[in-house]
Each structure stands twice: as C-alpha cells, then as structure tokens.
Amino acid sequence: MMRLLFIGLWVCLVTLLASYGGAYWMAGSAGAKSEEPYLAGLEYRRLDPINVPMIIDGTVRGYVIAKLVFTADAGTLRKLPIDPQIFVTNAAFDEIYTEGRIEFGKLSKYNLAEMMANIRMRANEKLKGDVITEILVDGINYIDKSEIRALVDRTGDAPKKKSSAASGEKATH
Template sequence: MIKLLAVGIWATLVALGSSYAALSMSGGDEQAVAEAESDFYAGLDYRSTGAITVPMISEQRIQGYIVARFVYTIDGKVAEKLTVPPEPFVLDEAFRRLYSSDDFDFDNPSRYDLKSLMTAIKVSVNERYGDEIVREVLIEQFDYIPKNATRSTG
C-alpha cells in the first residue's frame, strides 16, 4: 500500500515538473516575439480615409466605378506636428493612379495590381512631404462596380 502511494506521488511530481519545464522554456520566446511586435508598431497610428469613387473610362465611355477606402500608418508624434494631414494627399494620389490606369481589366478586376498601387501612393505622398511621413498604405475597401450594374434614374 505504501509503495502504491509512493509511486502515485512520484508520478504526480514528475508530471508537474515536466509541465513546468515545458512552460518555462516556451514562455520566453512568446514574450520576446510579443515585445518585438509591440516595439515595431509603437507610436504608429492607423488612420482611415474617406471613400472615393473613381470613374473608369475606356473606349471613350465610362465602363464602371471603383469605390475605394484606404488606411495609412503614420507616427503619432509626427502627425501632431503636421499642419496638413496626409489624407488629402493619399486620396488625391489614389484617384490619379486609378483614373489614369491603363492596365485595369474590366472583365477580371480582381487581377489589378494592388501592391504596386499601394507602393506608388506611399512613395508619392512621401515625396510631396519631402520625408517619410506615411509608413504604409493599406486597403480597407476596393470595389469595382460595372456601369451596367448601376441603377439608372431617368
């Protein structure tokens, strides 16, 4: 009876010890990753733009519309010092790029190169400021509505 009780206590201690060892070994890595991620985004603000509607013209006719909304990251301390916020520049650059785009596929709009659009917007806005103000541009909404899908009034 005493041997059975001793084996039970021994098994419990081994199980608790191995669990503690496993948690202490893996817990440090997660904490380091969490600290690195928090440092990467420290001080950055995500700001959302208003929606823009861009008419897409091809063959001298409006083929449809793109409705888009963007999010950009900016250092919070830098944003407080700016007299003109980046949002108008982000929207202006997005409108110019989309409106003048020659490579938009009206039959397959999902093939549009959004990565290059985001990079071009970021680079152009930062060139206007003469410094790296906008760190990243993201897409919050990007919809293509063919003209034949819009309701006509009249």
Template sequence: MIRIVLIGLWICAVALGTLFFTVKSHMPASGDAGEKASYLGGIDYATTDVFSVPIMTDGSVAGYIIAQLIYTVDIKMKARITVPLEYFVKDEIFRQFYGSYSDTKQVEKVDFERVRKSAIDGINRHFPEPVVRDLLVEQFTFMPSSEIREMNMKSIGKRLSEH
C-alpha cells in the same frame, strides 16, 4: 465628525495607491521593451472615407473603383502637417487609377502590392520626411457602370411604387 473625515482620507489613500500601482504595472520595463515601445508608440492610423474613382474606357465611364483605405503615419510628422493626410491618400489613389486602364479586365487583376508601394512613395514625395508608413485596404471594389445603373433603376422603381 472626526471619524467621517478619517474614513474619507482612508478612501482617498486607497484610491490613489490603486491608481499608482495600476499605472506602474502598465509601464514597460526599461531594458527589454524600450525600442519596441518607442516604435509602436510613434505610429498612428487613420481611415479614409469611402470614395470612388471613375474608370474611363473609350471616352466613357466603364465603372468605378470604390475604396476605403487605412494608412499608418508617423505621429511626430502628423502633428506638423496642417492639411489632412486623407486628401493626399485619395489624390494619389485617384492619380493611379484614373485614365490608367483601357479595359476593365485590367482593373479586376490589379496588383495592389505595386499600387500600395507606388501610392506610399507618391504621398511621401510631398513631404521632407516620410509620413505614411503603410497603406491597408478596408474596402476595394470595382463596380461596372451597368450594375450602378441597374441599382439606380431598381431604387427609382421602388420609390415610384411607394407613392
């Protein structure tokens, strides 16, 4: 009986020692990487859902921008915010594109660097300190209304042929 208890204690000691040395080896050195670790440790990222913004020309929908974005945020500020930041990101992109183009050719030549900087500034304007650090593109596509109608018609035809 004593032998079994000693074997159990030995196994626990080895497991705790392994855990201690693993954690110790993954900690950054205090002098050389302290500043870099604090900068990287203070940023988080999130991805928006896929969303669309209608592009209006001559009073009708000419197409849609379909986007999914990734934004990096300051963790401390994110913890203090009660409204999801995704709402602010989507709203700012919507404001930048809705009603801003009179020709779809302009949308296809969009300067995303200008849009990115303007969107970050517009989002951070809502907060006392900057929250969003960067805005990255996961998906950003312009789809003309004619292509969407064509896809819908094919889908309807396929469903009708199945019945």
C-alpha cells in the same frame, strides 16, 4: 464703525491677493503640462471612400470604389501643418485612375502591393518627407455602369420625366 470698515477692507485685500496668487499659480502649471511628451507610435487613419471613374474609349464604363487606411508616426502627424489625408487621397485617385485599367471580359488581378507602394511614394513626395509608413486596403470594389442603372431601376429612384399635364401646361388641339 471704524473697526467694521477695517475688517471689510482686510477681507477684500486678502480675497484679491488670494485670487491673484491662485491665477499666477495656475498660469505657471499650465506651461508645464503642455511640455509633457505624447504617446509615440503608429497612428492609423481611415480615408473616406474614393470613387474613381473608369473611362474606356471616351465613355464611363464603371467605377472603382476604394477604402484605404494609412499608417504614420503619431509624433510626425502632430507636427505637420496640414492633414496628410488630402495627399494620400489624391495619390490613390491618381494611381487607380492612371494605372487601374479594367477591360470588359478581362478582369485580372492587380498587384496591390505595387499600387499601395506607389500611392505611399507619391503622398510622401508631396509631404516632403517619409511621413506615411504604409497604405492598407480596407476594401476595393468595381461597379459596372449597367449595374448602377439596374440598381436605380429596381429601387425606383431614377428621375422621372414630367408629363405636360403634370407640369401645369395646357394642351392645345
């Protein structure tokens, strides 16, 4: 009986030491993995579409819808404490809202290269460094307010007024 008890203790001791050794070995190898270099290079990030209202004479005349992509160094992006997409979106909205004026009947070409350079410059100023390498245009469009209304009227998704009978009120004569 004593022999069986010593064999049981021996098995428990070997199991505990093996578990401890395995855990210690895995903890040491995890630190080495995190220090491995990452793949460097440019990273492309697509922004959500930006809807910018065009206000002329105090009224909204339409919307500019822009889809942009920016490039940045992958290593620099990993080191940033905040996502740079917020700053690029804000800079793009500011640039299109203040500089992207559209006049009725006078649709002209814009200097997109200059606009993208201004967006890049504003975003990098906020990020306090040369983080953004380039701003690319995925798509840019202008939708007139009347076109939006016509589209809503065609699809029938416009909110409808409730009649007094439909709202449950009784008419008195």
